[in-house]
Amino acid sequence: MRASVGDRMVIRGHRIGEPNRDCEILEVRGADGGPPYLVRWGDSGHEALFFPGNDAFVEHYEHTS
Amino acid sequence: MRTIEMLHRSGVGVAPSQTIRAAAAIMEQAGVGSLAVVEGERLVGIVTDRDLVRRALARGLEGDARIDSVMTSPVITVEADDSLDVAYGLFATHGLRRLAVMRGDNFVGMLTIDDLLVALAEQLSSLARPITAEILFPHRDPAVPVAT
Numbered sequence: 001m002r003a004s005v006g007d008r009m010v011i012r013g014h015r016i017g018e019p020n021r022d023c024e025i026l027e028v029r030g031a032d033g034g035p036p037y038l039v040r041w042g043d044s045g046h047e048a049l050f051f052p053g054n055d056a057f058v059e060h061y062e063h064t065s
Numbered sequence: 066m067r068t069i070e071m072l073h074r075s076g077v078g079v080a081p082s083q084t085i086r087a088a089a090a091i092m093e094q095a096g097v098g099s100l101a102v103v104e105g106e107r108l109v110g111i112v113t114d115r116d117l118v119r120r121a122l123a124r125g126l127e128g129d130a131r132i133d134s135v136m137t138s139p140v141i142t143v144e145a146d147d148s149l150d151v152a153y154g155l156f157a158t159h160g161l162r163r164l165a166v167m168r169g170d171n172f173v174g175m176l177t178i179d180d181l182l183v184a185l186a187e188q189l190s191s192l193a194r195p196i197t198a199e200i201l202f203p204h205r206d207p208a209v210p211v212a213t
Contacts, residue, residue: 011075011096014179021096035173036078041094048091049078049103053174056075 001052002033008059009039009050023050025058069152069176070145072184073166076174078103079132081110085121086128088112099163101172102136108172110136111165142167143176149184152176 003009003025011021026047027038039050050056078101079088088100092114102110112132120126120135142165143152155164156178166174 013096014074018096021094023095041091044090044094046087046091046094048095048100051076051078051101051172051174053073053075054071 001035001056001058003028003035003037003058004033004060006061008061009037009052009056010059011056014055025050066148067184068145069143069147069149069166072149072180073145073174073176074180076101076166076172078108078172080104081131081133081136083132084129085117085126085132085135088132089114089117089128092117097175098177099175100132101140101165101175102133102138103172106171108140108142108165108167109133110138111140111163112136113163140165144168145173149181152181156181 005025005028007025009023009025013019013021021041023039023041025037026040028034029036029038029049036049036051038047040047052058075097077091077095077097079091081102081104083102092098092100099111099113101108102112110133112135116135116137121130126134141155141159141161143155145166145168152164155161162178164176165172166176
């Protein structure tokens with residue numbers, strides 16, 4: 001998996017009816033855009049390291065800088 | 066051979082100095098029941114929602130207590146390239162519900178007993194499908210002709 005700062009990481013719900021979760025990538029800690037990623041969760045502003053598994057995918061955004 | 070790499074889910078990591086309150090909020094936001102406690106790149110512990118109840122709330126710890134005060138350490142881990150049989154064995158032996166998945170020295174995610182049960186149910190379902198079809202739509206071989 002590869003991601004860039006500003007991309008959105010989406011984690012699929014694990015149970016029926018459980019919503020997807022998402023977070024914003026603040027830092028890429030791995031080599032060549034790989035994990036782990038420092039992320040910020042939703043509105044809470046809490047930061048954590050994220051290690052994506054098979055339940056996660058990246059939504060890339062165009063970066064102008 | 067199915068490996069743990071194919072099944073494990075994402076992992077969420079926090080620093081040992083993270084507060085219990087923040088860790089609980091991250092669990093809620095991320096939709097996970099456990100967090101890896103990582104110092105730099107090194108996995109130093111694991112904390113579950115159950116730990117927050119039993120080791121923090123039940124003992125009257127304040128929300129700003131450090132998460133490493135309630136974590137489990139050392140952590141029982143499994144390699145991402147290991148077969149599912151290895152995970153079955155560890156779950157059965159240690160009575161755990163989650164295992165930290167490693168690739169060498171690096172933490173890469175979590176494997177839950179739910180993940181294994183779902184995989185097992187899928188395997189059983191695919192095994193049962195032809196049998197179910199045979200029961201619902203019996204197919205009889207034509208009778209062997211009798212020599213006269």
